[in-house]
Amino acid sequence: MFLAETGPTGRIPLAIRLVGRNGVAGAVIVGLIALVYLVGIPALDAALRGPAIDASRVTSSSGISVVPPEGWAYDPDSETFQVFTQAGATIIVAPALPSDGTLEEAVAPTQEQLASDEGGQWVVSEPQYFTTRAGDRAVLLAAQNPTDAQLLWIVEHEGWHVRVVMNAPAASLETAFGSAQELVESMRIQPGGAP
């Protein structure tokens, strides 16, 4: 039987040679490639990642304490900022600053800046307000472009504002967002001393 693509070489295409074979080798190849992505890359990430903090709550020298998100690496070098990283996402908890403005006023400049940044291609959401478990009012502003996300939380406590910033690749946002929101909701603020 003539096969149109056999051509002058007389070789039979691989697609035809596979007909009637048991396909075990192909299944092994497909399975191994998938394992690289499902197991190999996450294992390498876990091996390279910095150590996660072994504490139920961490407190900065400026008196802000949070529950560290599970599985995130913690940078213990900074005394004033708390820095957590995972999957390319970074959460930075800044020191508390005195403020006599409202949350609406505090978040507006960042919202305007992101919205006017044409090069960044940010899609900026409306600010969302919520209350932390300690009873403090807080706001979340989220901005995302095709590859990255920037999220800003501001927590208000007795005339003090604490800013939390998360930068994350869009691919990690789905996993990182929940951890960051939990961290912010767990925040306790006692400026100038341990909470």
Next chain:
Amino acid sequence: MIAPRTASAIDVRSPVMWVGAALFLIGAVRLLPAVFRSLTEAPGPGLLAFTLWSAYGIVGALLIYRFEMFERRSLRTTAVAFVSGLVLVPGIAMVASPALHGILVSLRGSASDWDSAIAAPLVEEPLKLLVVLALALIPGARMRSASDGLFFGVMVGLGFQVTENFLYSTQWSAQGADPQLVLQTFILRGFVTGLWSHATYAAITGAAIGYFFGSTRDLRTRSLVLAFALGAAMLLHGFFNSPLLQLGVVPSAILKGIPVLLLGLATLRWVHMRERRALRADARDLVPDEHVSPDDFDGLVTRRVRRRNRRIMTDRFGPTAALAFARLQRAQLDTLITAHDDGVGSARYVQAVQELRFAKKDLRAEVEAAAAAQPPAMAGGPGGATPPDPETPPAGQRPAGER
């Protein structure tokens, strides 16, 4: 024996299919909670995004299926490709992508604007390719040419694009966006950047997989083509995600999309030429002329030629005869394709030839009926009422300049 034991990629005796099914389940377990959250946390924007992106995927897939040059591929295999792109690829990418971002940050010590340009192509392109590879390893999928690979690659890429864009729309809609932003994202990611996105990257790599499995060239050449295609798709994807050319949403998308579009079109042209050459050879050497001759194939060679011939039939014998002629064209193509895929004498080929005979008989009857109904003055006029012999193509089948 070149006829596979099944009519589609669903072959319960193939271990590849079972590995694929297991990977599909893993992908679904990872993906579905995110989809559920997207739909429940902000039901309004979530449902809107779900509806828009579902419609986008279904309409896109149907259009691509409908406008294939020659072959109507198995709907089951097509659905397997599309749904794998919809679930398997994003599900596994949701595991691997964040981890690869983490690796990049660990290696460099901090995140960079380039991380998405490196991580996304390294994860997403090989995973989409993996689905096409799995299909190629199941003989029932009949991945016999670059054209087959391109088609299934497009389906996988389109499925992935739909899920990615749905999640993208709803991730931030759950954080306070309104339906207006869902619509804005739909237009931006569906049309401004969507036309040269995942479906195009996967078309390029899929064509290379099809070539690898369907060509008779030596292993080195086929491997080089595959490596080039995968490398090119990853580079273009990386370029698209890179911080280069940040000129605003639309200008950036268009400028970065141009090389993708050009390579995609070049791949499509290459694939069509190969497919045409193979089917012409089938018409010449494999299928008896009484079924489809090389001259017949000249009248089937592009959609435009086929459409023009149908118009000629409409003008000469009316719309009913043109419909019968369209059926004949489809049957001729199916005869060539089944001979190419499964061999002359295979069950699918015999069925196609039977359909061809019915189509010829119908056409003859329609043409005779139309000729009998025409006034005598017209019968001898230009383009005359002499019915074309369905055994050989009508005059319109070989318009001047097409050969």
